[in-house]
Amino acid sequence: MFQQVDHIGLAVKDMDAALETLKKLGPVVVGELELIERDHLKAVMVKTGEVPIELIQPLGPESSVAKFIEKKGEGLHHIAYRVADIAASLKKCEAEGMRLIDVQPRVGYAECHCGFLHPKSTLGMLTELVQREPGKDQAPYAMPHEVK
Amino acid sequence: MFQQVDHIGLAVKDMDAALETLKKLGPVVVGELELIERDHLKAVMVKTGEVPIELIQPLGPESSVAKFIEKKGEGLHHIAYRVADIAASLKKCEAEGMRLIDVQPRVGYAECHCGFLHPKSTLGMLTELVQREPGKDQAPYAMPHEVK
Numbered sequence: 650m651f652q653q654v655d656h657i658g659l660a661v662k663d664m665d666a667a668l669e670t671l672k673k674l675g676p677v678v679v680g681e682l683e684l685i686e687r688d689h690l691k692a693v694m695v696k697t698g699e700v701p702i703e704l705i706q707p708l709g710p711e712s713s714v715a716k717f718i719e720k721k722g723e724g725l726h727h728i729a730y731r732v733a734d735i736a737a738s739l740k741k742c743e744a745e746g747m748r749l750i751d752v753q754p755r756v757g758y759a760e761c762h763c764g765f766l767h768p769k770s771t772l773g774m775l776t777e778l779v780q781r782e783p784g785k786d787q788a789p790y791a792m793p794h795e796v797k
Numbered sequence: 798m799f800q801q802v803d804h805i806g807l808a809v810k811d812m813d814a815a816l817e818t819l820k821k822l823g824p825v826v827v828g829e830l831e832l833i834e835r836d837h838l839k840a841v842m843v844k845t846g847e848v849p850i851e852l853i854q855p856l857g858p859e860s861s862v863a864k865f866i867e868k869k870g871e872g873l874h875h876i877a878y879r880v881a882d883i884a885a886s887l888k889k890c891e892a893e894g895m896r897l898i899d900v901q902p903r904v905g906y907a908e909c910h911c912g913f914l915h916p917k918s919t920l921g922m923l924t925e926l927v928q929r930e931p932g933k934d935q936a937p938y939a940m941p942h943e944v945k
Contacts, residue, residue: 651823651848654802657876659920667920673893674919675799700799700878724921725873728805730848745821771822772807772815773872 651730655779656694656701656788658727660714664693664706671697680789683758690714692758694789701788703729703758727765727775735762735780742766742778754780759790799878803927804842804849804936806875808862812841812854819845828937831906838862840906842937849936851877851906875913875923883910883928890914890926902928907938 661667671677680694685705689712692705705726707715717726732738735754743749751764757779766776781790809815819825828842833853837860840853853874855863865874880886883902891897899912905927914924929938 651845653847654805657802657922659922661920670918670920673895674890697799699801721869722921724916724923725876728873742822747821768872770818772809772818773870774805774807775872 651732653731654700655729655731655777655781656703656790657725658703658705658729658775658777659724660718660726661704661706661723662718664691664704667704667706668693668695671695671702678789678793680759680793681791683791684708685758688712688714694758694791696788701790727777729763729777729779731786732778732780735764735778738778738780739764742770747771759785761785761790799880801879802848803877803879803925803929804851804938805873806851806853806877806923806925807872808866808874809852809854809871810866812839812852815852815854816841816843819843819850826937826941828907828941829939831939832856833906836860836862842906842939844936849938875925877911877925877927879934880926880928883912883926886926886928887912890918895919907933909933909938 674697678696682693684691689708690705691708692703695702705714739749747770748767750767754762754764757763762780764778768775822845826844830841832839837856838853839856840851843850843852853862887897895918896915898915902910902912905911910928912926916923
């Protein structure tokens with residue numbers, strides 16, 4: 650079902666500081682900054698070498714990412730796998746008895762179609778499945794755009 | 798510097814139960830089980846689709862992975878990136894002011910040469926750099942071998 654690692658999600662308190670750190674690792678391409686209002690966070694995709702990292706910073710205490718940072722600290726938040734058909738993949742996971750956070754696909758960063766599996770079903774690893782359309786499937790996915 | 802995601806490290810309490818869960822996600826190829834004595838853990842690489850996952854299970858409370866699980870629970874433990882030259886990559890990270898756990902490369906799963914960067918320097922994300930030799934660079938890296 651999984652085709653590749655689409656990106657690694659990293660919970661950070663300060664996106665600008667995080668970007669400075671990532672730049673130490675090598676040249677980065679920074680995607681467009683997006684506000685994900687329903688999750689009370691801002692997100693940006695950063696391509697470090699061949700590895701896309703999604704920096705997510707909570708915008709208030711009601712964000713699940715704020716709760717994550719409070720409980721576990723900054724760091725690895727989720728793994729996203731690319732799939733060809735998000736609706737079929739979610740159905741397949743459900744049929745396997747896995748617990749889904751998103752039963753229906755929703756729209757995520759850079760207009761992807763995505764859904765999360767509950768970490769209770771995935772060994773404690775919050776897992777996102779992502780379908781991207783041709784033309785929007787090359788990291789950093791959204792138009793490169795330096796974050797101010 | 799980074800070429801690709803080499804694997805994702807997952808801290809688990811029970812490797813057999815974890816393998817059963819991974820098999821729900823699709824066909825898996827299970828590498829050879831290895832004891833990593835210096836870290837008091839056992840490890841096995843599992844290829845799920847195109848994504849290699851290293852299951853690591855502590856063998857006693859002195860393992861840093863046991864401490865990790867106690868503090869944060871089972872789940873994402875580290876990200877490993879493939880590099881062409883591990884010694885040069887570690888030196889480059891050090892020159893960038895990053896904190897290293899391993900100043901010198903050491904031997905890891907499937908006879909790879911690896912080194913860890915301290916999460917304090919990598920946004921809270923425990924990061925491993927891995928160099929693999931040709932012929933040993935295809936997941937699950939060690940000879941496929943079903944874990945008993």
